[in-house]
Every structure is written in C-alpha cells, then in structure tokens.
Amino acid sequence: MAENSSEMHSSGPIVSRREALQATAGAVALAALPLQPAAATSSPAGVSSDIAVAMTVNGRAHTLIVDPRQSILDVLRETLDLPGTKKGCNQGACGACTILVDGKRIVSCLTLASMHDGADIQTIEGLENDGELHPLQAAFVEHEGLQCGFCTSGQIMSGLGCIAEGHVGSPEEIQFWMSGNICRCGAYPGIIAAVADVAERS
C-alpha cells in the first residue's frame, strides 16, 4: 500500500511503501548497471542486432546470443528453460522475478540480459545442494511462508539478498526490506518467520 501508511510498526523508522520498494529491489537493479556495454556481434545502422553474452547461471557457463532488448527474465524462462523464476508484472513492481546477480538481488524483468556480460546469476533452481534444500527453502515450507507458490521463488531469492545485506535485525526490518516482493495470498507472517529463522541460524 502506500501513501496512507507511512509509519512503520511501533518503533521503526518513518518510511513509505514506495521508499521501501525503491530501497530494495529497484535500487539494487540500478546499482547493477555495468559500466561497459557488452560487445555487439554486428550493428547495421538503425537495426538492433543480436548480441553475444557470456553468463554463469547456477554455476553453469553459458554463451548466449540475445536480442539486446531481452530481459534476463525472458532469457532464463524462454531460452535457458529455467521457468522457476516467475513473471508477475514485467514492470518491476511485484518482485516475483527476483534473482541474484553477482550476489545482489534484482528484479530480472527490468534488467536486460545484454547488460550483464560476465555476470554470475543465481536462480531458485540453483539453491538445492545434492538434493538438500537450502535452509531458507526448507524454512519457507516449515514456517508456511507460501500458499500458491508463485511469488515464492522471488521471495526466497530476495530473502537471501536480505540476509546477505544484513537487513534482518528485527522482524520489522525484515518486513521493510522484503516489501519489494508482493505475496497476494498474504503469506507474509510465514515469510518473515522463515527469513528471521535462517538469519538467526546463519
């Protein structure tokens, strides 16, 4: 929500939802802009041409020829057959497509694949280790941090980012830093509990 909810729970800092959204996924996405554009394979005047991009996805190296306007999200889902990352709004407003790029959480729908030559990408499909769930995956099941499951990949990836950033000092802080990921089923209490649980243990 937003304008009519500008105050945090009890003792937290004063922030709006818009600020919260910007402070989480959006700001990190901007920060992840590379300084050098990826090399174009060919560039006839006025026509966009496909571009070669090298990226590591879940530990596996790929060299891909991408349309320069393709988002990482579409490349993951449609080219690399990794549909675990979800497209909820394609406008950077819901967080369902959150992934880790070089360890930082971004909304992959607002990020062009061509901007991430050399990037190390982690998606939900890469979290299991030898068939063992990552502790945060297990915690989402244990704490009922999901219902329909559609936002879950993004919530978990965002939760990993949230923990890595150290934004887990209190349930309220977790709520703030997880507010870029909408859960329409309203499984927020379980999401908070899962992130807090793993943060405490790590």
Add this chain to the structure above:
Amino acid sequence: MKMNVIGKPLTRVDGRSKVTGKARYAADFNQPGQLYAVLVSATVGLGRLTGIESADVEGMSGVVALITHRNAPKLAYLPHKAVIDPAVGERLHVLQDDSVRFYGQPVAIIVADSIDHAERAAAAMRITYDARQPIVDHADQQVARIVPGTGTADRSRGDADAAVAEAAVKVDEVYDIARENHNPMEPHATIAAWHGDRLTLWSKSQFLMNEQAEIAAVFGLPVDNVEVICPFIGGAFGTSLRTWPHVTLAALAARHVGRPVKLVLTRKQMFFTTGHRPRSLQRVALGATPDGKITGVIHEGTGETSRYEQFTEALTAVTDYLYSCPNVRTQYRLAQLDTATPNHMRGPGEASGIFALESAVDELSYKLGVDPIELRRRNEPQIDEAENKPFSSRSLIQCYGLGAERFGWVRRTPEPRSMRDGRLLIGMGTATATYPAFHAPSSARVRLLADGTAEVEAAASDMGPGTYTSMTQVAAEFLGLQPEQVRFGLGTTDYPPTPSHGGSWTMASVGSAIRAACLEVQSQATRQAIADAGSPVFEASMEALEWVDGRLRRRGDASPGLSYQDILAKTGNPIEVDGSAQRDPETAEKYSMHSFGAVFAEVSVDPDVGTIRVRRLVGAYGIGRVVNPLLARSQCTGGMIGGIGMALMERTVLDVRDGRPVNAHMADYLMPVNLDTPKLEALFVDEVDPHVNPLGVKGLGEIALVGTAPAIANAVFHATGKRVRTLPIKIEDVLTA
C-alpha cells in the same frame, strides 16, 4: 469420531516443489516449436473498429501472423452455460465482428517467434475506431438500474419500511465500495497445442471441467477432444473461475499458425477482460428499540455488470439471516455499464454486503450506547428466520467470546477518540463474518496398489489453500494410511470431474468424494480378504471385522491383522474405485448452512496527517472441522490481509471518458505488502457440524476475507469519530473529521 491424520498441522506435500521452482504453472509448459502470442487491446471504451494498419506489422522481424476479426475464422460458439457463467446474457465472442464493447477488449493477436518480437509488433499496431462515449460510472444518474433476470433479487418478511420509520433509534446510510481487481501474482496464461482436431491447453483455471466444456463449445468440438492441464495456480481469488477470451484466442492462434502458441496476459490486460469485484452502492437502514432490539432492517444494493451479461452476486444475502428481526427487506439491482463482465472475487457479494450491514450495526451500537458485541448478542437468532430453518451449526457468539478474549476487547474504552498511543489515535472495532457452507457434487478416484500405497485423483485445483496436502490427509485418514503412503493428483481433465475450485467448497465437495471412494476401496479389500481361503478372516461376516490404522482384523482381536499388502498379495491387482458424493437433498432442505466468525481490528491513526495503520487483527471462526490447522490459519491470515487491502487500499479507477483503468499496474493498484502486515491471529472454535457433509467441514477461503473490512472501518471510527462509508478508506476521509 477419532481422527488420526485429519486435524494434523502437516506442512505442504507440494512445498518442496514450490520452494525449488519445480512447480509448473501454465506459462511454464513451453512446447516444442512453440510461438508466442500477444493480444492487442482496444484503446476506446465503446464503438467500432474502422481501420487496421497491418502491412508494416506483418513484415516486422519474427512476426508469423496477425489475426483480427477480418481474417479470424467464424467460431461455433455453441450454447454453453456453466454454474459459474451469468444466467442471463451471452459471453463475449472474440474477433467475430468489428464492435468494441469496453476498453481493453481484445481486437487483434500477434503471433511471433519470441515474446519481444510479438510485443514489439503489438505496440506498432495502428488501429482506428469510430468511438462513442461509454458509460462506466456506476453512480451516474443516467445509468439504468435493472432487476436481475435471475428472479431471486428481492426478499421481504414483515414490514421493514414501517418498522424502521417507527423505530425509536435509527441508522439509515449509504455505502460505496470501489471496483477491485483480483491481481493474483500469476497472470492468466494459456499454452495451446493442436494435434489434428484434438486440443491440449496448459491453462490457468480454477474450473478445468468447465474450461474443457466451454472451449469444446466455442470450437464446436466433442468435449473429449479438449484436454486441460493445470497442476498449479499462482493465486486466483476467483479470476480463473470463468474461461475468459484469451483461452479461446490462444487456441485460435495455435490453429491459425499450425504450431503450439503461448499467450500470457500482461499485468495491464489483467484489468480488462478477466473479471473484477464490481463497485457496489448500498443503503442499509436499521431500526431498534432503545434497549437494543433490532426491529427493522432494509438493505438495498446495486452491483454493476456489462451490457452483454448479467453478473450477479449475493450482495444482500447475509442480511436475511444474520440477525433476529421480524421485519427485513432486501433488494438487489444491477447497473449495466460499458465494461467487461465482473466476476466473483474472494467472498463475492458477502464481503461487500457485510461491510454495509456491519458498519450500520456498529453505528447503531453507538447510538444506543450498547457495546457492539452485546448488541449482536441481543439480536442473535435461534434459527434462520428467512428460511425458517435451524442452522446446521452457528457458533457466532462463541466466536465473539473467543475473539474478544484473545484480542483484549475489555481494554477498549467505548468513547470514540478516547484511546491513544503517544500522539496516535487508537481504535478498536469488530464485525461479523459469514459465508455459506456450500457443497457441490464431485467425484474422485482412489487406486490402492499392491504395495499398500494409494493414488488418488480428481480434476480439482489448488490455487494456494493446500488442496494437495489436505486431500492427501483425507485419503490417508479414510484408508488408514500415513500421508506419505498417499499420492494425490489434480489439475487435469483426465481425472474424475469435480466442481469449480471456489466458493469455499473444494474440501466439502472433493474431500467427501475422496472419502466415499476410500471407504469403498476398504470395503472391497475386506471382501477380498473374506473370500481368500488362506486368510485368517476367511468367510467372516463384514460386521465381524474392523479396520484399525489400515489393518483388517476381527473385532476385539488383539492380533496385528491384515495389511492392504497382505490382502492384495493374493491377486497382485490394485483396487480402483471411482467414488462420488453430494449433499443429501433432505438434509439440504432441512438446515440453513453457513460459517460464522468474528473479526477484531486495532488501528492507529495519525491525527495530523490521517495515515491509518492496522496494528492487530484477530479472527475467530466457526468453520466446522479443520482438516489442517497450519494451512487453515495461513489461509485465514492471508484472507485478513486481503481484507486490509479492501479496507484501505484497493481501488481500480476508471477514466470516465473512455473507461480505461488508469491504475492498471501493480505499483498503482495498491495492495498490502509485507510492511503492511500487522500482528495476525486466526482462531477456530471447536465446532462439530454433523449435517453439512460427512467430513463436517464448512470451508474457509472466503470467510477469511469477509468481515475484515468492516472491522477495520469500525476501528477507524472508534479511533477518529469519523464514520467512513466508502472503501477504500483514504487519508482525506479521516482528515475531514
């Protein structure tokens, strides 16, 4: 009845697939050779298409086809009406003519080799229209308010108008609830693939059997030629109950290009053609004696619908049975607008109607100087006075007792603006929640395998409540197995038919069918054991035997008895049973069946800038048997969060000039985020209802949302002294106090 598995807080059996990204939703079923379709939506609210500039678009990179009404095939559109379709009117026929009935109506399909190519071509489309002025404002005086053609719009007992007019204490107010969109996280999506005249749809649907039947009717195919697959739904809240135009368009496009086609609606398009909670305008008038006995109730409501279908919902239904009162009159009308047809959204009708009624009852409590809970106690009916039938169970007063204690209602000081936390105004409010306990005929298949495990199948859905898990528990319970020994499958029309996944009736309907099938499986296993000369129960009578924890033995016998494996070892064949269940018509005739609950809200309001925060919500519910308390609590608190959205955030705003939803975006259509989540508690009273269905379950998906918005609005009044009768409640509403 002693339960071993039902009632246990099992974590989700499909949890692992959801947290690993392996759960596959409609758009995740990419097919070999698949192309991508993107819809072009009308940019006028009413009129005719006059021109389509297609030459440039068809030559764009990757574009395979452009389909408009000019080259689309004439579709059969055979008569088809499911329970979920409006009784009056005819569905939108897509790409069959040049008319535009509402803003955002699909007018063309682009098919291309990638999403980007299709989107780019769609954006380049130039379409001209002969546009007329649509009427989309429900409150517009020139809008005709019609009596719904369904014949059940109005009810009356006694003389409500006279009773209210003569009453010593009165409330007579109007309420306005904004249009809302479901906005599930998963956009509508369909992948269509033809093999000759057989069609497979991987499609987001809460009602697979209807999607199959409807698409068969639209294309003039035998029903069996259409298969619908949907193992996971990324939230729906009602939007996927009907089969909307994009499903037809995906199938049409796939046939046109001769390849599988994937069509996913954009978030913006989710505001156009896939239903919405209609804006409602209501009047509630209450009359009461000075000691708080309600003597008259009038509830008049108007919903909205399209010009081509009459969507109706139970806007005034709860008013008929919620309070004891001899004089009650309810009336329901429809405003016909130039919009797409609305549809059911979580707690349809009830959630909107109860906001008006429970706001009015709260207002009456202040006029009387009676505590709101006490006022409800004084007007609690003994029977359903509209139907003149007993309730199958009604635990409303127990819910108020349990909820009030947990919430700390005694700490509330009655006077508005009397409670503060620092400089913040604090308000406490309460309201009743209720929803019918429906039950529709359903079937299910149970296959007991020789290894002693079971497979259970039904063409049901799981949009998030945990159908996979709870049905597994039901089957395990009635077979006497552990949940790990049961594999439950849903989400394909190849499985036995079930009703829609909505109306809070999935457990009642599908669960009862599974139970019936399990009991028959067990009975057949018993007969096999009795017929087996080598068995210790050979030639025993059925009555002399009993099943205990999945083992068959003679009554009173202390031996371990026979397992399913022991019994099936004789033949090595599985036992397969198709079971079905429906509500006994005699019981249905005899009882009024509803869930009830009491919702408590605490809000804080900044007195200077009017910001409202929900600080706590407690909901206490009487919903019969709770199959899985972990999932049930989660579903309830999720529903409460939806109620926060309804109370304080959600509103689809239409531009009255052309009917365009101006906030068709997930950042502009406000909905609760993590930071908006207050302390939430869902409690269940111990309620045994032997009448509703053999499982004794009443459902909770809808009631979880119903009642939250009025509880919050009543708390806002308590905090501020400002009675807000429009939803969502906005800052300016409380600033003008």
